[in-house]
Amino acid sequence: MKYGTLIFLFLLSFLPCSLIAQKKSWKAGTSKTIITPQEPLWMAGFASRTEPAQGTLHELWIKALALEDAEGNRAVLVTTDLLGLPKELSDQIRTKLETRFLLSKSQVILNSSHTHSGPVLSNSLSDIYPLDKFQMEQVRRYSEKLAQQVVDLAGQAFDNLEPAEIFAENGVARFQVNRRNNDANTLDRLTELNGPSDAAVPVLKVVNGQGNLTAVVFGYACHPTVLSGYEWSGDFPGFAQIELEKLYPGTTALFFQGAGADQNPLPRHTVPLAKQYGKTLAAAVERVLSEDMKQLAPHLQTAYSEVALPLTTPPTSEELNQYIERSSGYQQTWAIRLLEATKAGNPMRTSYPFPVQAWKLGDLPIMALGGELVVEYAIQLKRIFGQHIFVMGYSNDVMSYIPTATILREGGYEGAIAQMVYGLPSPWDSDLEILILNEMIHVAEKAGIPKPKQQLLQP
Numbered sequence: 532m533k534y535g536t537l538i539f540l541f542l543l544s545f546l547p548c549s550l551i552a553q554k555k556s557w558k559a560g561t562s563k564t565i566i567t568p569q570e571p572l573w574m575a576g577f578a579s580r581t582e583p584a585q586g587t588l589h590e591l592w593i594k595a596l597a598l599e600d601a602e603g604n605r606a607v608l609v610t611t612d613l614l615g616l617p618k619e620l621s622d623q624i625r626t627k628l629e630t631r632f633l634l635s636k637s638q639v640i641l642n643s644s645h646t647h648s649g650p651v652l653s654n655s656l657s658d659i660y661p662l663d664k665f666q667m668e669q670v671r672r673y674s675e676k677l678a679q680q681v682v683d684l685a686g687q688a689f690d691n692l693e694p695a696e697i698f699a700e701n702g703v704a705r706f707q708v709n710r711r712n713n714d715a716n717t718l719d720r721l722t723e724l725n726g727p728s729d730a731a732v733p734v735l736k737v738v739n740g741q742g743n744l745t746a747v748v749f750g751y752a753c754h755p756t757v758l759s760g761y762e763w764s765g766d767f768p769g770f771a772q773i774e775l776e777k778l779y780p781g782t783t784a785l786f787f788q789g790a791g792a793d794q795n796p797l798p799r800h801t802v803p804l805a806k807q808y809g810k811t812l813a814a815a816v817e818r819v820l821s822e823d824m825k826q827l828a829p830h831l832q833t834a835y836s837e838v839a840l841p842l843t844t845p846p847t848s849e850e851l852n853q854y855i856e857r858s859s860g861y862q863q864t865w866a867i868r869l870l871e872a873t874k875a876g877n878p879m880r881t882s883y884p885f886p887v888q889a890w891k892l893g894d895l896p897i898m899a900l901g902g903e904l905v906v907e908y909a910i911q912l913k914r915i916f917g918q919h920i921f922v923m924g925y926s927n928d929v930m931s932y933i934p935t936a937t938i939l940r941e942g943g944y945e946g947a948i949a950q951m952v953y954g955l956p957s958p959w960d961s962d963l964e965i966l967i968l969n970e971m972i973h974v975a976e977k978a979g980i981p982k983p984k985q986q987l988l989q990p
Contacts (some may be wrong), residue, residue, distance in 0.1 A: 556740075557697050564684055574647075582761065623678050702815040713725055
């Protein structure tokens with residue numbers, strides 16, 4: 532052994548162990564802020580509401596977890612007590628994050644819990660809300676402020692970076708019911724439930740250098756539609772986060788929505804039920820935290836893409852006029868808006884840029900997809916990449932429901948009607964499922980996630 536090498540090893544032995552460990556560890560930081568509207572805004576999610584919010588059941592939050600690996604690669608997860616971020620607002624936020632913090636789209640996940648007891652946002656499901664000019668201005672001001680709050684929050688999370696260890700595991704909870712295959716009105720008489728579902732409760736645990744739990748990230752694939760009243764709340768995910776932050780003082784609990792577009796919490800419609808489901812979910816997380824979890828090596832890779840999902844042929848002016856004559860409510864509003872756009876010479880969409888994203892934390896794949904993702908996508912991705920992966924829906928852009936090819940053929944709300952609710956001119960083309968899954972495979976490969984043994988066929 533050379534003399535210089537001996538001197539280096541001798542000096543290295545005197546360095547504090549904490550300094551050596553710090554160079555090889557994750558860094559993590561959290562932040563959170565209340566986003567409960569201070570004025571009576573219209574509430575998002577249900578077309579049946581007839582007036583703005585009348586009170587607050589519990590506060591709405593945005594929360595951020597910033598990560599930095601041993602090589603200095605960074606990313607941030609932002610979770611929100613919102614129905615879903617529309618493209619314009621999401622693009623605005625991510626552009627500001629890139630300008631201010633040099634974060635590319637691949638390094639940012641903006642996930643919405645999809646609570647139906649949060650505020651309406653600009654350019655989101657606009658046809659279903661009967662807003663006057665004053666209310667629309669309220670929504671614009673709130674959305675503009677929200678965008679800046681998210682950017683500032685991310686900055687605070689990065690300011691709070693400290694050495695950390697990160698662990699992952701999946702738990703389980705079973706109060707979600709496939710709403711396409713089970714009748715909610717006869718639920719009390721059903722002896723078995725039908726249709727696909729995903730009972731996984733993915734959990735990330737973040738522990739600082741002193742061994743203290745600082746953050747818990749957890750998810751579930753189920754619609755937060757227990758509550759449909761006029762009080763602000765995060766629904767059952769909100770109650771779950773409250774419960775976990777009580778159980779672990781000083782910890783930030785962040786909920787992300789999975790592929791829960793066709794999954795409902797049943798029964799529902801009472802505050803005690805929302806609290807019960809929140810406690811059930813929190814108990815599933817608590818169990819995971821109490822058992823051995825897999826430690827993730829401090830290595831981060833990210834990738835992002837947008838795939839052009841084709842829409843079917845849009846309606847003609849004659850068909851839109853027929854809609855206007857025979858329909859009412861949001862369907863009539865939708866048809867009038869499209870007809871006016873056609874007369875003004877504005878072409879209708881024939882495709883949509885659908886966002887797909889992959890993170891690899893250590894050897895844990897995290898896959899984030901836009902839209903209201905039905906559960907079969909999570910099931911398919913787990914068949915391809917393994918049951919341990921985390922799947923997020925409602926990420927970065929919530930533009931409509933994302934059905935499978937089977938659901939498209941079956942029709943119904945998720946397959947046809949929802950596209951109208953979200954303002955798209957027509958339903959998705961039948962190729963969407965294979966296009967999404969193939970693009971997810973390509974993005975996963977870019978993020979360093981091992982290729983599946985069998986590739987999907989091209990459409």
